[in-house]
Amino acid sequence: MQGRIQREHIDQVTHLLVVGSGKGGVGKSTVSVNLAVTLAKRGARVGLLDADAYGPSVPMMLGVRKRGESQGWKATLPLGQRGKLSPAQMLKPLLRYGVKVMSVGFFIGEEQAVAPIPDVLGVLIRQLLYTVDWGELDYLIVDLPPGNDEPQATLCRELELDGAILVTTPQDIARIDTAKGLAMFQNARVPMLGLVQNMCGFVCPHCGEHVEIFPVSTESRTLLDSLPLLGAIPLDPAIARSGDKGHPVVVSMPESLVTAAFKGIAERVITTLAVSEKTLNRRMPGSQEDVEATKGDLFDDERED
Numbered sequence: 001m002q003g004r005i006q007r008e009h010i011d012q013v014t015h016l017l018v019v020g021s022g023k024g025g026v027g028k029s030t031v032s033v034n035l036a037v038t039l040a041k042r043g044a045r046v047g048l049l050d051a052d053a054y055g056p057s058v059p060m061m062l063g064v065r066k067r068g069e070s071q072g073w074k075a076t077l078p079l080g081q082r083g084k085l086s087p088a089q090m091l092k093p094l095l096r097y098g099v100k101v102m103s104v105g106f107f108i109g110e111e112q113a114v115a116p117i118p119d120v121l122g123v124l125i126r127q128l129l130y131t132v133d134w135g136e137l138d139y140l141i142v143d144l145p146p147g148n149d150e151p152q153a154t155l156c157r158e159l160e161l162d163g164a165i166l167v168t169t170p171q172d173i174a175r176i177d178t179a180k181g182l183a184m185f186q187n188a189r190v191p192m193l194g195l196v197q198n199m200c201g202f203v204c205p206h207c208g209e210h211v212e213i214f215p216v217s218t219e220s221r222t223l224l225d226s227l228p229l230l231g232a233i234p235l236d237p238a239i240a241r242s243g244d245k246g247h248p249v250v251v252s253m254p255e256s257l258v259t260a261a262f263k264g265i266a267e268r269v270i271t272t273l274a275v276s277e278k279t280l281n282r283r284m285p286g287s288q289e290d291v292e293a294t295k296g297d298l299f300d301d302e303r304e305d
């Protein structure tokens with residue numbers, strides 16, 4: 001039997017986006033944070049959810065760290081709560097650089113070891129999406145952990161994701177894993193917005209020579225190569241420095257080339273989303289219900305139920 005995947009839409013969120021990669025350490029959090037702040041600086045209503053329970057980076061990169069030990073998130077998070085929560089029961093996000101921020105890291109001490117069972121991670125992130133009082137948002141960006149396990153699987157299966165951004169570095173060792181991430185999103189029929197090439201070369205601050213720190217892969221990877229390039233960001237010590245200090249580079253160095261690269265990425269994300277919405281509307285002009293139905297059709301699942 002053909003089955004349609006019933007994916008949920010989060011009320012009040014126009015675009016739910018994920019930033020991922022099969023590979024760790026390639027700059028997913030850096031891209032998520034700087035993209036979120038860039039969109040907010042353009043006047044959009046933006047939320048950022050750090051979904052990395054093992055190594056949440058967003059609190060540090062936005063200067064909202066939790067250094068002490070936590071009493072445990074169970075005390076705070078109405079995880080088992082079902083149904084609609086009243087505003088008083090909902091968790092309040094922090095506001096930083098115009099972005100509403102929530103992180104698993106807010107419930108864990110920075111140096112506290114946590115080892116959530118992988119299966120729980122999907123439930124946890126799903127609940128955070130619903131128990132945080134995000135309000136009306138144009139964009140809610142989810143910064144994913146590396147790999148293709150949880151919470152990615154739950155998000156892909158249960159949520160109506162409006163777009164995925166993949167981050168990779170130029171060398172093949174990263175591109176192999178990023179291609180796996182791409183396959184995961186494509187299998188789940190998540191619309192792909194494009195690829196961000198991070199740490200692309202380094203301009204020596206002393207002599208100005210352009211150096212490729214990572215070997216640029218010449219191996220073709222058909223699916224990955226066919227993705228639109230949202231932007232390329234050079235390796236720049238200022239990015240790491242700003243991140244560690246809690247002031248994203250787009251805030252601390254607004255006139256830099258790196259900030260211009262992030263502005264370009266934000267521009268392309270906005271344009272791509274607008275084009276895909278136009279396509280949906282053109283396919284099924286008419287009521288909003290029709291549009292929603294068409295969206296569902298795009299995600300029809302061909303697997304046996």
Ligand SMILES: Nc1ncnc2c1ncn2[C@@H]1O[C@H](COP(=O)(O)OP(=O)(O)OP(=O)(O)O)[C@@H](O)[C@H]1O
Pocket residue numbers: 023024025026027028029030031052055057144145146198199200233234235236237238239240241243244
């Ligand atoms: N273009 C860049 N130039 C210099 N440093 C960078 C750049 N991009 C990211 N970094 C630094 O590299 C480190 C890893 O980046 P980041 O945490 O964003 O990666 P990640 O993919 O989210 O990692 P993880 O898989 O652990 O979640 C951070 O210290 C960050 O500041």
Ligand SMILES: [Mg+2]
Pocket residue numbers: 028029030052055057143144145
């Ligand atoms: Mg990260």
